[in-house]
Every structure is written in structure tokens, then in C-alpha cells.
Amino acid sequence: MGEMEQLRKEAESLKDEITAARKAVQDLTLQDHVAGTAVVGRVQLKTRKTLRGHLSKIYAVHWGDSKLCVSASQDGKLIVWDSYTTNKVHAIPLKSSWVMTCAYAPSGNMVACGGLDNMCSIYNLKGKDGNVKVMRELAAHTGYLSCCRFLNDNEIITSSGDCTCVLWDIETGSQKTVFAGHLGDCMSLGVAPDFNTFISGACDFTAKLWDIRDGQCRQTFGGHESDINAIGFFPNGNAVITGSDDASCKLYDLRSDQELITYQDSGIMCGVTSLAPSLSGRLILAGYDDFNCNIWDSLKAERVGVLSGHDNRVSCIGVTPDGMACCTGSWDSFLKIWN
Amino acid sequence: MTIKTLSQHGVQRQQMPCLTKMERMIISMQDPDMGIKLRNQRLLITVIPHAMTGADIFEWLIKKFSISDEEALHIGQIFVKYGYIYPLKEPRNLILKVDNSPYRFQTPYYWMSTRWPASELDYAIYLAKKNIRKQGELIEYEKECYNALHKRINHTWDFVVMQAREQLRASKQRRKADRIVLECQEQAYWLVNRPPPGTLDNIDHGPERRTTNTRVQLNADFYKKEIEHNRISLARNRVKSSICLESYVKYCEQYQPHDPIMQGCLPSNPWITDDIMFWNMNCETVSVPTKLRVERWSFSFMELLSDPVGRKEFLTYLEKEFSAENLCFWQACEDVRHGETSKIPGKVDEVYKQFLAPGASRWVNIDSKTMEKTLEGFKRPHRFVLDDAQMHIYFLMKKDSYPRYLKSDLYKNLLARAVVPQETKKSVLPFIHRQRHSSPSPALATQAAEDDGKTKNSNSFKSNSGTASRL
Numbered sequence: 001m002g003e004m005e006q007l008r009k010e011a012e013s014l015k016d017e018i019t020a021a022r023k024a025v026q027d028l029t030l031q032d033h034v035a036g037t038a039v040v041g042r043v044q045l046k047t048r049k050t051l052r053g054h055l056s057k058i059y060a061v062h063w064g065d066s067k068l069c070v071s072a073s074q075d076g077k078l079i080v081w082d083s084y085t086t087n088k089v090h091a092i093p094l095k096s097s098w099v100m101t102c103a104y105a106p107s108g109n110m111v112a113c114g115g116l117d118n119m120c121s122i123y124n125l126k127g128k129d130g131n132v133k134v135m136r137e138l139a140a141h142t143g144y145l146s147c148c149r150f151l152n153d154n155e156i157i158t159s160s161g162d163c164t165c166v167l168w169d170i171e172t173g174s175q176k177t178v179f180a181g182h183l184g185d186c187m188s189l190g191v192a193p194d195f196n197t198f199i200s201g202a203c204d205f206t207a208k209l210w211d212i213r214d215g216q217c218r219q220t221f222g223g224h225e226s227d228i229n230a231i232g233f234f235p236n237g238n239a240v241i242t243g244s245d246d247a248s249c250k251l252y253d254l255r256s257d258q259e260l261i262t263y264q265d266s267g268i269m270c271g272v273t274s275l276a277p278s279l280s281g282r283l284i285l286a287g288y289d290d291f292n293c294n295i296w297d298s299l300k301a302e303r304v305g306v307l308s309g310h311d312n313r314v315s316c317i318g319v320t321p322d323g324m325a326c327c328t329g330s331w332d333s334f335l336k337i338w339n
Numbered sequence: 340m341t342i343k344t345l346s347q348h349g350v351q352r353q354q355m356p357c358l359t360k361m362e363r364m365i366i367s368m369q370d371p372d373m374g375i376k377l378r379n380q381r382l383l384i385t386v387i388p389h390a391m392t393g394a395d396i397f398e399w400l401i402k403k404f405s406i407s408d409e410e411a412l413h414i415g416q417i418f419v420k421y422g423y424i425y426p427l428k429e430p431r432n433l434i435l436k437v438d439n440s441p442y443r444f445q446t447p448y449y450w451m452s453t454r455w456p457a458s459e460l461d462y463a464i465y466l467a468k469k470n471i472r473k474q475g476e477l478i479e480y481e482k483e484c485y486n487a488l489h490k491r492i493n494h495t496w497d498f499v500v501m502q503a504r505e506q507l508r509a510s511k512q513r514r515k516a517d518r519i520v521l522e523c524q525e526q527a528y529w530l531v532n533r534p535p536p537g538t539l540d541n542i543d544h545g546p547e548r549r550t551t552n553t554r555v556q557l558n559a560d561f562y563k564k565e566i567e568h569n570r571i572s573l574a575r576n577r578v579k580s581s582i583c584l585e586s587y588v589k590y591c592e593q594y595q596p597h598d599p600i601m602q603g604c605l606p607s608n609p610w611i612t613d614d615i616m617f618w619n620m621n622c623e624t625v626s627v628p629t630k631l632r633v634e635r636w637s638f639s640f641m642e643l644l645s646d647p648v649g650r651k652e653f654l655t656y657l658e659k660e661f662s663a664e665n666l667c668f669w670q671a672c673e674d675v676r677h678g679e680t681s682k683i684p685g686k687v688d689e690v691y692k693q694f695l696a697p698g699a700s701r702w703v704n705i706d707s708k709t710m711e712k713t714l715e716g717f718k719r720p721h722r723f724v725l726d727d728a729q730m731h732i733y734f735l736m737k738k739d740s741y742p743r744y745l746k747s748d749l750y751k752n753l754l755a756r757a758v759v760p761q762e763t764k765k766s767v768l769p770f771i772h773r774q775r776h777s778s779p780s781p782a783l784a785t786q787a788a789e790d791d792g793k794t795k796n797s798n799s800f801k802s803n804s805g806t807a808s809r810l
Contacts, residue, residue: 203549331543
């Protein structure tokens with residue numbers, strides 16, 4: 001007992017030293033720094049399309065390219081939409097309807113999903129006979145699948161309620177690397193623009209940056225007061241943006257190893273469920289439990305717009321790779337495209 | 340105010356942190372001096388004390404937080420949805436009406452934070468009371484719940500009926516006005532926690548998350564790893580925050596013309612004008628790229644390499660410089676990195692033969708240390724075996740060929756020839772009622788007509804400079 005207490009104290013004191021080291025490089029406040037930057041002004045986005053077809057809560061949406069996206073709903077369907085024409089390109093029935101996440105491969109050849117079945121199922125969209133079939137079922141997690149993201153057609157990273165993230169080899173269906181270190185359910189993950197690292201947000205209120213090649217946790221970021229539900233990279237790959245149940249979003253800079261900006265407002269009480277930066281990173285779109293989506297000026301930390309139109313929680317949001325439009329998915333079973 | 344705490348070695352965890360914030364606001368709303376002025380409100384023939392109108396709530400929120408109408412309505416709705424304020428006139432309709440409809444604050448006894456999740460036993464008692472008071476007063480879905488509960492907790496049913504009778508007896512002793520208030524409060528609580536089927540379940544919050552940390556053992560091994568991780572973290576180099584913030588400002592500035600949500604796009608935004616010209620002009624294999632696209636290649640080497648057209652142009656340039664093998668090598672390494680696992684050994688072998696072997700046809704210049712390490716790795720080829728070599732060549736190109744390419748005639752000519760798309764003019768066709776606008780930039784267009792939130796549903800399109808009608 002005595003030894004463990006000593007170790008715990010040592011770990012804590014090192015943490016305090018890290019906090020001091022982080023403070024030491026804080027030479028300028030955000031307000032001072034962006035005083036000269038032009039104001040964005042009010043941003044009003046309109047709904048351009050509404051994608052109807054799901055019969056139950058939508059839990060996740062992911063863009064494949066500028067028009068195609070995949071959405072997962074608890075009606076047990078994975079739908080690939082041509083969102084521009086609002087046509088359903090594929091409607092894939094799932095074995096388990098308790099789906100919580102979905103992903104589109106960068107190549108456009110595959111989609112993946114998973115949820116309370118603890119598995120990540122990979123579907124081949126470009127099968128020879130035109131039918132969409134399950135290609136692989138990646139099973140090894142001991143908790144629900146909260147998020148998954150393809151690195152390429154052969155590798156996928158998943159985050160799970162068993163507190164770990166895993167890198168899988170799709171071909172063999174085996175686990176290549178297990179990223180363990182979080183103390184709570186991992187709720188979301190994001191891959192860096194250079195594909196060398198990825199970030200995970202968890203119910204232990206921290207976000208961690210992992211090296212894909214050696215499986216090590218490179219950096220840990222704290223400061224949130226509740227579960228981190230959403231996470232993403234700033235477009236230049238040098239910062240991590242997180243959204244939490246404590247109703248705030250934070251920007252953590254990787255080079256100075258600390259939180260630099262917090263996005264919160266006394267009028268916002270409900271938690272953040274999802275977030276996505278615009279192409280330049282100047283705007284951050286965040287979906288909340290109170291059925292709205294707020295648009296933040298990432299540099300000035302001010303709210304510059306609201307997307308309201310959903311009749312239930314906004315559960316997922318994504319911006320197209322060309323930055324042209326954003327898609328929100330909600331528990332009201334509709335997807336809306338805005339710009 | 341912690342709502343659901345946990346014991347043992349878990350982290351103190353609060354369920355629904357939004358409730359604390361809501362309660363703070365509710366308490367300040369009830370402040371005797373600065374809060375909402377409560378009055379007696381009439382409900383049929385009875386006078387209900389300490390009530391307010393929907394309009395009162397709405398105006399107080401606007402004044403207190405200096406927010407727009409829309410936002411005040413939104414916040415007000417949340418309080419009604421979560422049961423902190425309940426309507427007196429139409430209790431089943433949990434919305435905030437901004438008129439003189441009467442509302443009342445829910446008593447803290449029935450707050451979400453004190454009594455959540457609602458217990459089955461309490462619900463059974465509530466339904467039993469209703470049933471006893473007036474036989475057949477239960478609504479259809481309540482009857483179903485009652486019967487289901489009767490089956491499920493049959494073993495405590497005597498207790499349920501006894502409690503129900505006791506509570507009814509106690510309530511008869513109260514004044515009529517008090518009795519009505521208590522009944523309203525109780526009914527409001529159950530409407531939120533057991534919503535009728537078909538209505539929105541406002542407090543639904545998805546699959547349960549574990550509140551105790553039971554998966555990770557906080558033992559000596561764990562702390563040793565923590566210490567190691569912290570030591571490495573402490574030793575890392577940290578860049579000054581001012582430099583980092585500056586880089587974000589610069590990045591946003593540089594990419595703003597490329598961000599359609601910030602600044603619109605030319606010729607027009609396909610989502611708004613139904614004209615897909617933008618996508619056609621910017622597709623992967625276009626012969627004449629747009630000016631913005633060519634400019635973007637100068638932002639960073641990665642931008643050039645990620646664009647297939649950029650890579651092609653760069654390859655042409657390198658061929659003139661007799662260093663095209665560098666780019667080919669880089670691409671071959673990418674293929675190994677992102678390709679199928681089973682093909683890796685074969686691909687690595689090819690790469691060695693073509694690029695690394697002495698006398699290879701497309702030999703690349705790698706320093707001896709990296710070469711040694713790479714060759715060692717070839718004994719057991721894996722996905723990342725070529726990473727070091729690839730990085731070496733990448734930096735070689737980035738520091739040398741790339742800057743020279745940007746200064747070259749090849750690039751400059753391409754930039755001069757590059758297309759700047761014409762803005763699509765607005766066309767008015769008689770049978771299409773919807774107005775079309777070319778690339779209104781959402782960020783800039785609304786500065787002309789600053790609204791106070793009332794235009795949420797308006798169909799007025801703000802005019803943009805440069806649009807003209809054309810038949």
C-alpha cells in the first residue's frame with residue numbers, strides 16, 4: 001500500500017511540474033493576440049437539402065467526398081446518400097440496430113459501422129455484383145464501439161467503451177495495435193491530416209494524442225469538467241479541438257502542449273455532441289444536446305451563428321472535404337445540409 | 340451539486356452537468372429582488388399563487404443576458420422541457436408560450452437532480468393514487484404502464500397501495516389551493532419523466548456510460564507507466580503560445596479565400612445555384628486548373644503533393660531537372676504504407692530493385708545511415724519500413740526542388756494561364772419561383788442587414804454585389 005501511494009504522489013507531482021512548464025510558455029493571452037484580426041460578422045447558413053429516409057435517431061454521419069455521405073441510424077440502417085440529389089445510393093441493413101458510429105473510406109470503396117455489438121463491420125461498396133456485403137467483422141473490443149475512422153482501405157482505427165482504441169488490419173481482421181491509457185470510455189477519435197497520429201477523447205475528461213506507428217501516447221490534455229464527446233484536428237494539424245458535456249469546446253495546441261482557447265457562453269447549458277471545423281479553420285461548427293448547432297469564430301472565441309431547425313438533439317456534424325457545405329444529423333431522424 | 344456520484348477508485352462523475360447550470364439560472368430567476376415578479380394567476384375558479392406568464396419568463400431572460408428573442412425562447416423552452424418550469428393551462432404541452440399563459444416553478448423536491456432517474460416504485464404509487472381517486476381516470480398509456488408495473492413489482496404491491504392510500508389521506512387534510520398545487524407539481528414531474536408515447540422524451544440521453552472506472556486497474560504498474568509518461572512529457576520542448584496563436588491567425592488568413600463558407604466560391608456554390616460548374620472545374624483530372632488551386636500549391640509542400648494535378652506538374656518539372664526519381668520513390672513508399680499487408684514484401688522488393696539497389700535504374704540519394712537502417716528493416720519488411728528513407732527524400736524535395744519549382748517558369752506560366760471562373764449571373768426563369776444567387780458569402784452578406792434574430796424563418800434573400808438578371 002505504501003509503495004502505491006508513493007508512486008501516485010510522484011505521478012501527481014510530475015503533473016504539477018508539467019502544469020508549471022505549460023504556464024511558463026504562456027506569454028500572451030488570446031485577446032491580446034487576435035485584437036488585430038478582422039471580425040467575422042454574423043454567419044447565417046441556410047438548409048439547402050433535407051435528407052429523409054431514416055426511421056429513428058441518427059447517431060453518426062461521415063462525408064466521403066463533396067457529395068456522398070454515409071449515415072447510421074438506430075433503425076438498423078446504414079444509408080449512403082448522394083446528398084446533392086438527395087438520392088439514396090445504398091441502404092444497407094445492419095445485423096445489429098444499435099449502431100453508434102459510421103465512417104467512409106477515403107477511397108470511397110468501403111464504409112464501416114459499429115455500436116453496442118462491440119464490433120466494427122466493414123462493408124464493401126464496390127462489390128463485383130453490385131450488392132453491398134459485409135467484408136469483415138472486427139471483433140475484439142469488450143465495450144461498445146463509439147467511433148471509427150479509416151486510414152486507407154487496409155487499416156481502420158476504432159475507439160471503444162472499453163477505454164481503448166485499436167488499429168486493425170482489415171485484410172486479416174486482426175488487431176495491430178492497442179492504444180490503452182484512458183481511464184474512461186473512449187467516445188470519439190480524429191485522424192491527423194498527415195495520417196501519422198490520431199487523437200481520442202474520453203469519459204475521463206482528457207484527450208490523448210497517439211502515434212500510430214509505435215502505439216505510444218504522445219500527449220495528454222485535460223481541463224474539461226465532463227466527458228469529451230467530440231474531437232477533431234484543426235486543419236493545419238497543429239491543434240486539437242474537443243467538445244464536452246460541460247457545454248464547452250476547447251482548442252489544445254500541440255506545440256505548446258496546452259489549452260489555448262475555450263469556446264463557451266453562459267447561455268449554453270447543454271453538452272456538445274459533435275464538432276467540425278470549416279476548411280480554413282476560422283469557423284467551428286458544434287452540435288449540442290439542446291437541438292441547436294452553434295458556429296464559433298475559432299480565433300476570437302465568439303459565437304457568430306446558430307443553426308436551428310432540428311427537433312431533437314444534433315448528434316453528428318461534418319463539413320465536406322472541399323469545405324462547401326456542412327451536414328447535421330439529429331435524433332429527429334433527419335439530415336440537413338447547410339451552407 | 341453532484342447528481343450521481345460514485346464510490347471507490349473512480350473519478351467523481353456528474354451525470355448531466357447541464358442540470359447544475361440550469362438550476363443556477365432557475366435559482367436566480369426566483370431571486371426575490373432580481374428575479375421574475377410572481378403574481379397570483381387564475382386557473383378556472385381557483386387562484387394559484389406564485390405564478391408567472393410565459394411572457395414574463397421570456398422578457399426576464401432577454402434582459403438578464405442581453406440576448407436575442409430567438410435565444411431567449413430557446414433557453415426558456417429548455418427549462419420547460421426539463422421540468423424546472425411547468426405550464427398550468429395545458430400541462431401536457433411542454434413548451435413555452437410567449438403570452439400570458441401561466442407557468443410555475445417546479446419545487447426543488449421534484450428537480451431532475453434530486454429525483455432522477457425516476458423510480459418505478461414512485462411511478463406505481465402515483466398511478467395507484469390516480470386509480471384510487473377516480474376509477475378509470477387513467478389514460479390509455481397510463482393503464483398499460485400500471486398493468487405492466489403490477490406484473491413486474493407484484494411482490495411490493497401491497498406497499499404500493501398502502502402508500503397511495505396514505506398519501507391520498509394526507510392530501511385531503513390540505514387546503515384546496517395547496518392540494519391543487521401539489522397535484523400539478525407531481526403531474527408535471529411525471530409528464531417529464533414518463534412522457535406519453537409519441538411525444539418527445541426530453542430527458543433521453545442515449546446509451547448509458549459507465550460511471551465508475553472498473554476497467555483500468557489503478558495499481559502500481561499503472562502509476563509506473565504514468566510516471567514514465569509524465570517524465571517524457573515534462574522534458575518535451577514547448578513552443579511559446581504567442582507563436583502558436585500567430586500560426587493559427589496566419590493559417591486562417593491564408594485559407595480564407597479557399598473556404599466557401601467564409602467567402603463564397605466562384606463560379607457559384609452548387610448547393611445554392613444548382614449549377615455544378617464548380618465541381619467540374621475542380622475535379623481531380625482537369626487540364627486547366629483554377630487560379631486558387633494553383634496558388635494553394637504554394638502554401639505548403641503537402642498541398643502540392645496531395646493534389647494529383649499538382650503532382651503531375653511537379654513531376655514534369657523534376658523530369659527537366661533529372662530528379663524525377665525522387666517523387667516516384669516517394670509515391671512508391673506511399674503505396675507501401677497504405678496498401679494491402681500481404682503485398683508489402685513484394686512491393687518493398689520492387690522498391691529496392693528500382694530505387695535503392697546499387698546501379699538501380701532510378702537510384703535515389705539517401706544518406707548511408709538511413710540506407711543501412713532501411714536495409715536492415717528489409718529483412719522483416721513491414722508497413723513502415725520505408726518511412727525513414729521516404730522522410731529523407733521528402734525533406735530533400737521540400738528544401739530544394741519545391742522552392743525552385745515555385746520560382747520556375749513552368750509554375751509561373753501555369754499560374755498565369757490558370758482560370759479565374761466567371762461568377763454565374765443570376766438567371767430569372769418564369770417557372771422557377773426560387774431565386775438564385777451566385778455564391779453569396781454567408782459570412783459577409785449578412786453584415787449589410789444586421790438582424791436581431793427575427794429573420795430565422797424569413798425567405799428574404801439578401802442581395803449580393805455583382806448579381807444581375809439575365810433572361
